Amino acid sequence: MKIDVNATNEKFAKAVNEAVKSAKTQAQSRAIRASNELRNSALRVLRGQRSGRVYKLPFSKKTYRASAPGEPPAVRSGRLRISWSARAIGKSDGEIIASIYTDVKYAPILQEGTKDGRIAPRPFEEPIIDGAKAKVMAIFSEPYLNK
Numbered sequence: 694m695k696i697d698v699n700a701t702n703e704k705f706a707k708a709v710n711e712a713v714k715s716a717k718t719q720a721q722s723r724a725i726r727a728s729n730e731l732r733n734s735a736l737r738v739l740r741g742q743r744s745g746r747v748y749k750l751p752f753s754k755k756t757y758r759a760s761a762p763g764e765p766p767a768v769r770s771g772r773l774r775i776s777w778s779a780r781a782i783g784k785s786d787g788e789i790i791a792s793i794y795t796d797v798k799y800a801p802i803l804q805e806g807t808k809d810g811r812i813a814p815r816p817f818e819e820p821i822i823d824g825a826k827a828k829v830m831a832i833f834s835e836p837y838l839n840k
Contacts, residue, residue, distance in 0.1 A: 728779035762813030
């Protein structure tokens with residue numbers, strides 16, 4: 694019996710390359726799914742009633758209830774809540790980052806409060822992460838299949 698080592702090595706190399714390509718594709722897909730879970734969690738955290746003071750909306754007879762210090766921001770205009778975007782970024786070293794972001798300028802002020810203490814923190818980052826953690830972990834714990 695004669696074994697062609699070159700043909701065997703080529704088949705092996707091809708199988709490895711296909712498995713790596715499949716794993717990268719699946720990882721990218723999972724990062725997108727994880728980002729969407731984070732965004733869904735942001736939408737859940739930033740909805741509902743709060744327990745803070747009642748204010749009158751400017752130039753209107755309507756009122757809204759603000760958030761109390763320590764609870765996530767209340768929905769006044771809905772701009773912060775709807776502004777979250779999901780993204781999955783593939784880096785040159787092969788790392789894939791799943792994240793969400795907002796371009797609302799006042800989000801850091803709500804998250805951290807002001808230095809002078811006029812606005813107390815209304816933390817929302819940790820509740821968003823905590824709300825998505827179980828589903829994100831489940832997404833990345835799924836077995837990788839060579840398709």
